[in-house]
Amino acid sequence: MDRLQTAIAALHEVDRESSTYGVGSRVHPLARLIVCMGFLLTTVSFAPYDLAGLLSMSIYLFITGIWEEIPIRKSLSGLRYLFVPVCFLGLANLIYDKDVIYYLGSVPITGGMLSAFTLFGKGVFSIMAAFFLLRLIGMQGLCRALLRLGIPGGTVTVLLLTWRYLIVLLKEIRRMWQAYTLRAPGHRGIHTGAWGSFAGLLLLRSMDRAADVYHSMLLRGYDGTSIREGTESRAGTGISILYTIIWLGVFLLLRSIPLFHLVGSWLGGFM
Amino acid sequence: MERETENNKMAGRPEIRTEHLTFSYDGGKEVLSDLSFSVFRGECVGLIGENGAGKSTLLKILVGLLPGYQGRAEVGGLQVEKKYLRQIRTKAGYVFQDSESQLFLSTVYEDVAFGPRNYGLDEKEVDRRVMEALEQVHIEALKDRQIYRMSGGQKKLAAIATVLSMRPEAILLDEPSGALDPGNRRNLIRVIRELPGTKIVASHDLDLILDTCERTLLLGEGRLIKDGPTEEILTDEKLLSAHGLELPLSLIHRSR
Numbered sequence: 194m195d196r197l198q199t200a201i202a203a204l205h206e207v208d209r210e211s212s213t214y215g216v217g218s219r220v221h222p223l224a225r226l227i228v229c230m231g232f233l234l235t236t237v238s239f240a241p242y243d244l245a246g247l248l249s250m251s252i253y254l255f256i257t258g259i260w261e262e263i264p265i266r267k268s269l270s271g272l273r274y275l276f277v278p279v280c281f282l283g284l285a286n287l288i289y290d291k292d293v294i295y296y297l298g299s300v301p302i303t304g305g306m307l308s309a310f311t312l313f314g315k316g317v318f319s320i321m322a323a324f325f326l327l328r329l330i331g332m333q334g335l336c337r338a339l340l341r342l343g344i345p346g347g348t349v350t351v352l353l354l355t356w357r358y359l360i361v362l363l364k365e366i367r368r369m370w371q372a373y374t375l376r377a378p379g380h381r382g383i384h385t386g387a388w389g390s391f392a393g394l395l396l397l398r399s400m401d402r403a404a405d406v407y408h409s410m411l412l413r414g415y416d417g418t419s420i421r422e423g424t425e426s427r428a429g430t431g432i433s434i435l436y437t438i439i440w441l442g443v444f445l446l447l448r449s450i451p452l453f454h455l456v457g458s459w460l461g462g463f464m
Numbered sequence: 465m466e467r468e469t470e471n472n473k474m475a476g477r478p479e480i481r482t483e484h485l486t487f488s489y490d491g492g493k494e495v496l497s498d499l500s501f502s503v504f505r506g507e508c509v510g511l512i513g514e515n516g517a518g519k520s521t522l523l524k525i526l527v528g529l530l531p532g533y534q535g536r537a538e539v540g541g542l543q544v545e546k547k548y549l550r551q552i553r554t555k556a557g558y559v560f561q562d563s564e565s566q567l568f569l570s571t572v573y574e575d576v577a578f579g580p581r582n583y584g585l586d587e588k589e590v591d592r593r594v595m596e597a598l599e600q601v602h603i604e605a606l607k608d609r610q611i612y613r614m615s616g617g618q619k620k621l622a623a624i625a626t627v628l629s630m631r632p633e634a635i636l637l638d639e640p641s642g643a644l645d646p647g648n649r650r651n652l653i654r655v656i657r658e659l660p661g662t663k664i665v666a667s668h669d670l671d672l673i674l675d676t677c678e679r680t681l682l683l684g685e686g687r688l689i690k691d692g693p694t695e696e697i698l699t700d701e702k703l704l705s706a707h708g709l710e711l712p713l714s715l716i717h718r719s720r
């Protein structure tokens with residue numbers, strides 16, 4: 194159950210106002226959202242065999258990670274459960290596409306392997322980018338940025354509540370699990386016969402709790418439609434526009450010139 | 465001019481008032497029946513009754529969480545209805561029974577700042593309000609603490625602070641001492657006594673009521689059974705046991 198506690202902690206971690214304080218905090222959340230969306234679009238648009246091109250996109254993740262002091266390795270291991278389903282995405286390619294494209298030493302590299310890796314890379318990069326965004330601007334900052342982009346208040350509220358519901362649900366699972374295992378010592382996990390009532394009770398209790406959370410938000414003036422300033426008040430217009438233009442420019446460049454190939458052949462020229 | 469007359473009216477009026485208040489959830493059986501009472505500015509009133517008596521329901525109606533009641537319910541001179549909700553929610557704050565429901569952000573500071581930020585205050589004013597609220601419940605030191613790492617007692621105080629930062633004129637506490645150990649409970653009693661403004665404390669912890677409220681309302685199955693001085697009601701063993709409650713422990717010790 195400690196793993197559940199870790200997950201709850203991680204979700205809470207994100208549900209806060211921007212966690213950056215340096216120059217980064219002067220970048221408007223909207224700029225971050227736009228750049229992140231640009232990153233996702235570019236990443237997804239790479240051709241299935243263009244692993245090298247895709248890898249060049251990691252520049253964004255590295256620079257953001259270093260600049261904003263996000264522990265990249267720790268994030269990777271924290272997100273690893275999300276990567277599992279992504280692995281399966283590429284599996285079919287591995288089986289059906291067996292044309293050998295080139296040899297790495299004596300190991301044949303098939304199109305399937307390449308496209309499976311590319312797909313996996315796209316998945317991992319997207320998850321990382323989304324996670325970075327959330328860490329940098331927080332769930333609330335994200336919601337405000339979405340409102341500014343013209344997403345309707347109702348939709349944004351649903352997003353926010355789904356997020357909060359997830360936290361409530363995990364906490365409730367943890368609570369009920371503890372109560373259950375205390376009364377059924379010796380059992381590992383929950384007896385199969387008890388699953389139905391456990392799930393039913395869980396649903397009812399977590400929905401009650403989620404309603405309370407929503408009410409608590411309403412009582413404290415949340416109306417889901419107005420754009421309120423949080424840490425945005427610290428943001429600078431100039432730096433935000435510059436940030437957006439530079440990154441979008443970099444993405445465009447990486448997408449249109451095969452950077453890694455160029456570097457490779459350039460290095461190759463010396464060898 | 466208009467504000468002047470508004471103030472004058474309010475001075476002579478109770479802070480919280482209900483008249484023939486009747487409520488049922490989704491057309492089911494009546495949970496509150498024909499409830500009439502007033503609470504005046506600065507009073508601390510206990511709301512007692514056994515489980516299911518309707519205490520939480522009453523408090524939630526007063527802060528506008530349960531629309532569709534019959535009769536009247538007023539807070540700060542305003543009828544509890546949709547068009548006044550925003551004003552009413554700055555006048556009266558509700559502290560949930562379960563602090564976990566009330567606290568949904570990561571740190572104490574963030575959560576206490578949530579209300580003031582929603583009301584569009586600038587960060588300087590938000591900061592002032594947060595610090596003031598934390599001081600009122602004596603948890604300034606916990607400002608940057610992660611909420612999920614705090615004890616039940618600390619969470620309760622933080623939950624109260626989230627309401628205080630809205631600077632309400634009245635504060636409604638729902639079973640505030642539930643699930644607290646004796647030490648935290650004593651601390652909570654001290655905090656409640658120090659809180660400014662009008663207070664309603666709903667609880668079946670009668671010792672808590674005895675220590676904090678001068679006046680008590682006894683609810684039984686949604687009806688107002690008795691309204692009077694706390695000492696008088698809480699010493700009436702027959703009345704209490706008829707409504708599923710027991711004499712406060714401290715009074716039992718006193719009489720034996």
Ligand SMILES: Nc1ncnc2c1ncn2[C@@H]1O[C@H](COP(=O)(O)OP(=O)(O)O)[C@@H](O)[C@H]1O
Pocket residue numbers: 489495513514515516517518519520521522
């Ligand atoms: N959301 C709800 N839907 C339907 N009935 C409810 C709901 N909440 C409470 N009740 C019922 O209303 C009555 C009063 O409940 P409540 O106000 O919570 O009492 P108390 O706080 O005094 O324990 C109880 O009979 C309870 O079952």
Ligand SMILES: [Mg+2]
Pocket residue numbers: 519520521561638639
């Ligand atoms: Mg209750």
